[in-house]
Amino acid sequence: MAFKLASSPHLSTKAQTRGLMFKVMLCALPGVLAQCYFFGWGTLIQIALAIAIAIATEAAVLKLRARPVGKTISDNSAALTGLLIGVAIPAMAPWWIAGIGVVFAILVVKQLYGGLGNNIFNPAMAAYVMLLISFPVQMTSWVAPSGAALNDLGFLQSLSIIFQGADAEQILAYRAGIDGVTMATPLDAVKTGLSTGLTLDEILAKASFSDGFGIGWAVINLAYLAGGLVMLKLKLIRWQISTAILASLFVCASIGYLLSPDTHMGPLLHLFSGATMLAAFFIATDPVTAATSTRGRLIFGALIGLLVYLIRSFGGYPDAFAFAVLLANLCAPFIDYYVKPRAYGHRASR
């Protein structure tokens, strides 16, 4: 007999890792488009750049490790990592930010640990944290055009800014000439505002929140939420992690807000600003680095929500998802070990 003997089952779903990853990327599309709308061409350029570097790096490393290059690349996991880094870094950041981040993510965080399935940390988030710590200025320069100013900065202009290293001052000057909008993210603004002794209401009353800038972030979050819901519907991800993150963040934020409305952001602001939705649906759900059992995922998500709240409220960084996800990644094996489901035929007493 020439056929290869295979163990049962002889049937399999058509679902493949490749398709799964690709669909996840498609589901990120609404959020990406929203981001483009608010931040200009830079976002798209960064994403394209990051994906390209990611694939190139992965191919190079696989070659070095003498693994099948084509087949592994085609599982789309490197592309997804690139995409996530692309949307996470500021639209007008210089090109080498994306480059360093992606190379770090693929080379160090993923392949050095043994490639897909063996990494402990979420590559995109690990890279983001690395960049944030190493290049704080570039990583926080969210040059934020107002909705109306979307097309002010053309594609080529964006390209030249990213690649020719126009420093932030220039851009700022350029931008300031146009509409004079500040460039801090809402979370940043709140953080700075609170640290200067302003109450939340006062901060929110400031111009940056009123004329659509805050709205912009909310829209982006909503777009990612929509994409996430589609993923849930397609069963690309399970509901536990996202729900647990959002619920946990909501609960924590509500408690804080109820206790001290002046110094704590409200739960809605928490949910719809920063990277909340992106992280809850696209980053924390990365199966490789998350807990696997149902209960484990709930705990994992709740942990992330709690950490995000704590860091946002009391930590030094305005946004906290990258840190929270990495910390939770660390806990995932631990969680998995202790929340094994009760197997069939084993009594609950353990």
Next chain:
Amino acid sequence: MSQVIIAIILLGLLALAFGALLGYAAEKFKVEGDPIIDQAEALLPQTQCGQCGYPGCRPYAEAIANGEKINKCPPGGTATMEKLAELMGVDPEPLTASAETQVKKVAFIREDECIGCTKCIQACPVDAILGTGKQMHTVITDYCTGCDLCVEPCPVDCIDMIPVGETLHNWSWQLNAIPVVNISEESKC
């Protein structure tokens, strides 16, 4: 001065307290015997073959506990050696025996050649050979540990060590490792 005395008294009390605690713990969690020997023995295959140079598995386990090398048990194979290495906290070493000796075998007596001398019966460490003087002997396969000890004493060389074959019971699902032979060509029907 009184401070010094207080300090000394305090320290003395502390020492007493901890001493009592340690003494209690030593009594409470006392380990009977040397568990390492038992553990090592539990890992050994109990063939009692003496290929390690010791007259049985227990003596070898005792020797291991006293620092003997862990790679002297051919019947246990590499798996046993690795477990022993883990138990003793030493580095695994290649076995002293060749791979060929690690295949599980059982003794088989060619019965028409057996003269009934009972020598193999005396040599068998696990009483797995059945027979009496001048009567044909045979090996109880289920009890045979494959230790090889009966082969040497046989005056007529009628004992073979036969590798244990693969049966439906011990087949290990190595699907594509099976040498697939097309039996249908050979069979007559």
Next chain:
Amino acid sequence: MLTLLEQIDKGTLWRIPGGIHPPEHKSLSNQSEIARLPLADHYLVPVPGVGENCTLAVKAGDTVTKGQPLTLGEGFRYLPVHAPASGKVIAIEARASNHASALPVLTCVIENDHQEQWIDTVHAPLSPEQVAQMDNDAIISRVQAAGIAGLGGAAFPTHIKLKPVSDIELLIINGVECEPYITSDDKLMQEACDEIVRGIAIIHQLLGPKRIIVAIEDNKPQAIEQMSHALNRSQLPSHCARVSKIPTLYPSGGEKQLIQILTGQEVPSGAIPANLGILVQNVGTAYSITQAVYRNMPLIERVVTLTGQNIAKPGNYWVPIGTPVEHLLAAAQFKGDENSPVIIGGPMMGYMLPNVAAPITKGTNCVLLPSEQEVAPPSPEQPCIRCGECAQACPAQLLPQQLFWHAKAQEYDKAASYNLRDCIECGCCSYVCPSDIPLVEYYRVAKSALRQEAEEKKQAELAKQRFDSRTLRLEQEKQAREEKAKQAAERRKAQMTGSDKDAVAAAMARIKAKKAAQEQDQVPATTNIDDGKGATKPQDKVAAAIARAKAKKAAQKAKSEAPASTEPTESHQQATTANTGEAAAMSQKDKVAAAIARAKAKKAAQNSAEVSEASQGATQDEVQNLGQDAQETAPLSQKEKVAAAIARAKAKKAAQAESAHEAPPQEDAEGEQTATKASTPNATETEASSPEAIKKAKIAAAVAKAKAKKAQQANSEEQVAEPVATDEQAVQAVPADDPGAIKKAKIAAAVEKAKAKKAQQEKTGKEVAEQAASDEQAIQEAPVEDAEAIKKAKIAAAVAKAKAKKLAKAQAENPNNEHKD
């Protein structure tokens, strides 16, 4: 809170975790009635139990009738197999099995004569009233005799399940058939619902369960309808039996899953449903029970689904058990080539058959012949991304990704800690895996490795037990022996009154006195030899010659004193004691053992001078002893004598150890004298003694002869005619009508011959023709008509040959080390 039975009556169903919905493909095979295919010319009935709990009832060449049992067995676990057709058993040999490995198993090959001649025990159906009057044992013995095994796939003997250890409250008839493609139970329920219900009634009669549930998936509406009607028509109490429609979900047909769906209970890990008071039987099994009980019909055919796009006539067929799969493929027009997979069972749990010559067995419910579109060749495995889909799909709530992780790393004990053994191998995890990892295969490998490990552990435990008890036994025997030896020695001391004994005692005393003298002044006491000469002249000469030879040898090897060399002697002696101890009852064996021991002692003697002395001591003592035996015969039992001899030998040895360095030649001479003296009376007195004594004498003579030979080899200049003559005398003295004695003589002669050969190899320069001649003589003197004796002699010769071979090998390896063999 409702009780379980109330909930069951209400039709409550529970949910099982996990499960999948694979495409069903059932319409491929359920469109037609159950049909029959042309009969095969050969049937292959595996008889795997032969050698375990049964024996073959037929042999190659026998004619069998249809339904005739092929094996005979006893015990409750025995499950007979039957001839599926009348014809001739043409072979009983190892053939490919219907197993994923296709390893050959013992199989009866039956050539079908197409006469369809049934065995006459099958009778017309009984009436239900008659069956109702049968007692339970009769029913169960019929089920057992029919060889009914679970037809759902596991093929566990049904009669065992029908005699559960605990009360059965709930009987579940499994008509779920959740695997894709398979429709055999579905069709059977539609076409033979009344028979199935009759079978259910029989089980009801046996076990009296409180409730009976026929569970059928909701994708089989016709079967549900038919079974409901049949139940209503039946005699079963209406409140107790019902059909339960369960939602379609794979693997709800698994026994444990079905129980969970119907009762919400879980079978504890490692337990069986009977522990919960639940019995699950397949519908096909119920049908077979009806056939067995009503008609005494053995299980020789079953419904098999032949399906898949690679076959022209998919459908359900009554197939005789033992039909080769290749015959089915031909009959149903298999469209694939030899590379197309043939799957036994369904696509989820079935296995690919490596060899289509394998037969259909009792557990084969489906042969699936899928095209490449249906079952694609396995795609290469990709890395696990820990998506957890497998854990969601697992009906046993295991963590397949963790199991996989450990199984792949071969950390099987860790995999076991994740409850690997609770895996039912349903395949849900592999089915949903986006990385195409053959998870189930990993688990199977891990499981079999674990099983093997457990098996080895058990074996090791057993070996240890047996080793320990053996050690204990040997220890006890040794003690007992020593005790007896002590007693015997005492008794003998008390009996030492007769004149013969006085002589021996005197000799012993002389030896001892001499030794003492030697110790004191170390002066070679040549006068002692002179003393000895006075006894009998020819023997004396020989003795002197031997003594000289020994002295020479001792001188040669005096340089290399081997302290360790006493050990072999000791061990040989132990061996001798072991021999004698083990076969207390057998005097013959005793003697042989003694002879062997002596031979060994001899061998050891060759090793070094020191040992040669010791062993000589031993040997001569034995000879003495035997001489005594010959004279006294009656009062002491064999064993005691031997024991006494050994004890004495030991004493002697101890004495020698003291004076080992001092003038061995004299001592040797003395020993030899004594030996010869002892043997000579034997030779002369045999005629008057009993046959036993004659035997003894012969052995003694043989030993003497052997010694003489050795002496001859050691010093070829010496005159050897005399000892040989003595031997001849001894042999001739034996009455020719005593076959036992002759046998002994022959053995002795053969042993001697072997030694001679060895000696020849050692001392190649020596003349050996003489010895050979004397050996031949010895053999020729035995009555030729004594076939047994000849055989023994031959065996002895074989032993000698083997030894010679070994020696030759040893020599080849190390020419200098020629004494080591």
